[in-house]
Amino acid sequence: MNIIKDSVSEILKQTIQEVYHIDWGEIKLENPPKKELGDFCFGPFILAKQIGKNPAMISGELKNILEKNTNFLEVTVAWPYLNFKLSYDFYTELFLNESMKIPNVWAWKTIVVDYIWANVWKPLHIGHMCTPNQGQVTCNLFRLLGYNVIWDSHIGDWWIIFWKLILAYKLWGDKEKLKENAVNHLFELYVKITAESENDETLEEKTRAEFKLLSEWNAESIELWKEFTSYSISAMQIQLDRLNVKPDFDIGESFYEGIGLPKIGNYPDLQYKMSDIVQELTQKKIATQNEDGSVWVIFQENSKIPSCILAKRDGTHGYLASDLAAIKYRKENWNPEKIIYHIDVRQDLHFKQAFEIASSASWIEKSKLFFAGNGFIALKTGAMSTRKGNIIKLEDLLDEAVERAKKILLEKNPEVSEKDLKEISEIIWIWAIKYGYLSKSRTTDVIFDWDEFMTFDWNSFPYVAYSYVRALRVLEKSWISLDDIKSSQVNEKFSTPEQVSLYKDIWAFNETMLQATENITHHNIVLYAYNLAKSFSAFYNAVNILAEEKEDKKVLNLKLIEKYIETQKLVFEVLAIKLPEKM
Numbered sequence: 001m002n003i004i005k006d007s008v009s010e011i012l013k014q015t016i017q018e019v020y021h022i023d024w025g026e027i028k029l030e031n032p033p034k035k036e037l038g039d040f041c042f043g044p045f046i047l048a049k050q051i052g053k054n055p056a057m058i059s060g061e062l063k064n065i066l067e068k069n070t071n072f073l074e075v076t077v078a079w080p081y082l083n084f085k086l087s088y089d090f091y092t093e094l095f096l097n098e099s100m101k102i103p104n105v106w107a108w109k110t111i112v113v114d115y116i117w118a119n120v121w122k123p124l125h126i127g128h129m130c131t132p133n134q135g136q137v138t139c140n141l142f143r144l145l146g147y148n149v150i151w152d153s154h155i156g157d158w159w160i161i162f163w164k165l166i167l168a169y170k171l172w173g174d175k176e177k178l179k180e181n182a183v184n185h186l187f188e189l190y191v192k193i194t195a196e197s198e199n200d201e202t203l204e205e206k207t208r209a210e211f212k213l214l215s216e217w218n219a220e221s222i223e224l225w226k227e228f229t230s231y232s233i234s235a236m237q238i239q240l241d242r243l244n245v246k247p248d249f250d251i252g253e254s255f256y257e258g259i260g261l262p263k264i265g266n267y268p269d270l271q272y273k274m275s276d277i278v279q280e281l282t283q284k285k286i287a288t289q290n291e292d293g294s295v296w297v298i299f300q301e302n303s304k305i306p307s308c309i310l311a312k313r314d315g316t317h318g319y320l321a322s323d324l325a326a327i328k329y330r331k332e333n334w335n336p337e338k339i340i341y342h343i344d345v346r347q348d349l350h351f352k353q354a355f356e357i358a359s360s361a362s363w364i365e366k367s368k369l370f371f372a373g374n375g376f377i378a379l380k381t382g383a384m385s386t387r388k389g390n391i392i393k394l395e396d397l398l399d400e401a402v403e404r405a406k407k408i409l410l411e412k413n414p415e416v417s418e419k420d421l422k423e424i425s426e427i428i429w430i431w432a433i434k435y436g437y438l439s440k441s442r443t444t445d446v447i448f449d450w451d452e453f454m455t456f457d458w459n460s461f462p463y464v465a466y467s468y469v470r471a472l473r474v475l476e477k478s479w480i481s482l483d484d485i486k487s488s489q490v491n492e493k494f495s496t497p498e499q500v501s502l503y504k505d506i507w508a509f510n511e512t513m514l515q516a517t518e519n520i521t522h523h524n525i526v527l528y529a530y531n532l533a534k535s536f537s538a539f540y541n542a543v544n545i546l547a548e549e550k551e552d553k554k555v556l557n558l559k560l561i562e563k564y565i566e567t568q569k570l571v572f573e574v575l576a577i578k579l580p581e582k583m
């Protein structure tokens with residue numbers, strides 16, 4: 001699938017045929033240990049064995065012939081390897097004639113992405129810089145590659161906390177506050193009832209009564225459930241919008257309980273209640289019932305997985321049962337190629353258990369379940385002025401980013417208009433912290449540092465955005481329309497290493513994207529964007545673009561800039577970050 005590699009292989013194959021008269025099936029090219037050595041290298045070891053010659057000698061003989069080939073800029077022997085550098089002509093040819101189509105061969109495959117990691121009663125907090133941002137990249141990435149992607153938040157809207165909330169609302173709730181910001185109000189109620197429960201033992205019993213009412217389809221309870229959930233989802237979405245994150249579905253944990261609460265969204269009906277799942281697992285002898293009536297899964301000793309509870313004595317289910325039900329539901333309704341979970345790495349064991357059980361029950365192969373755990377994120381202490389209460393709300397974090405941005409921008413340019421100030425700070429700096437976060441590898445713990453993320457100096461969003469805006473300006477100033485740039489034929493070749501490097505980086509787009517899907521390594525996409533921007537800057541500084549007198553030469557460079565812009569746009573579409581048009 002790599003045209004460059006394939007072309008070199010083909011030339012090499014023909015040469016071997018010519019010199020040694022053997023048809024060499026597949027040539028295995030490797031990447032040299034250092035970029036400077038060449039684009040590819042070849043070790044003629046097997047060939048040497050077959051024809052009974054010393055490998056270095058073979059490399060020498062091949063070199064003598066290959067260096068005359070105009071596709072190569074340089075062929076060298078680094079004992080006993082052959083190193084190839086492709087010529088400027090080769091790259092120009094490729095650039096002008098090959099479209100860089102994204103391999104789109106998976107249109108019939110589905111991926112389910114489980115992300116966001118939110119609960120109805122808890123405001124999004126600094127930890128929600130992690131799974132929503134990571135997960136959205138996964139969704140966009142697979143969609144770019146042609147998959148059918150289902151984005152589900154598996155929102156927490158159930159269990160005892162939820163029943164408590166209904167009770168608390170009946171006792172102290174305020175309809176207006178609920179409408180205005182459901183999550184914040186529910187959080188207040190949650191804190192209050194947790195505190196009150198310490199002194200008032202009757203609350204526990206009352207909580208259970210609320211559960212009973214809800215499962216019996218009491219109209220008032222159902223109405224409250226619906227309001228809590230739908231208002232909360234809307235309130236959270238306001239913050240998620242600022243991060244350019246939006247799930248398709250919020251299929252809550254309560255859905256899998258199977259008591260028939262109304263659906264919020266358009267997804268298939270449930271086929272199995274949680275109790276059916278527990279029954280199935282018991283029948284399959286994966287789960288066993290204890291004397292006290294609770295149901296447990298005990299794993300084989302050599303698996304070293306601790307046993308876990310599926311259903312309590314009173315028949316209520318827990319977190320594990322909801323994830324098991326979700327796996328079965330997703331498999332039966334969407335038959336996904338993979339279900340990818342973007343969840344705090346501390347839930348690792350929970351998912352190990354769930355995946356083990358689901359595969360033992362033959363619902364889905366374990367290889368189709370991927371836990372993309374993320375490390376935690378914490379603020380450098382004392383770094384945020386708006387910290388309220390005991391959680392750092394995402395909302396406050398994003399507001400703070402905007403405030404800080406305004407200060408920096410005003411310092412740099414006191415004349416900036418109010419409108420630009422507002423727009424630029426909202427755009428650039430929220431994206432700057434998002435970019436900064438995504439530039440770290442998924443599993444590392446991140447200490448959130450404003451100064452590190454808000455800089456123009458190294459791998460940062462401002463740096464990349466600036467290079468993008470600069471490219472836009474060059475095209476603008478050329479006074480040639482984009483259509484003309486794209487369609488005009490040029491009879492000119494690359495003539496500098498900076499052009500070739502930039503093009504090689506552009507070309508690496510597909511490979512970068514495909515590689516990122518393997519282990520969900522989004523920081524490599526960010527690194528790619530940065531390297532691309534660096535190559536562009538080097539090109540911009542080295543090459544005479546607008547002042548070029550030879551029209552073909554100028555257009556060739558403009559074409560390259562256009563490709564750079566297009567590629568960077570795609571990268572940032574995947575990262576779910578909006579690139580600015582001006583800075």
Ligand code: ARG
Nearest residue numbers: 114117118119154155156323
């Ligand atoms: N509500 C869960 C929690 O608070 C998050 C849900 C994550 N997704 C999942 N499939 N378990 O931890």
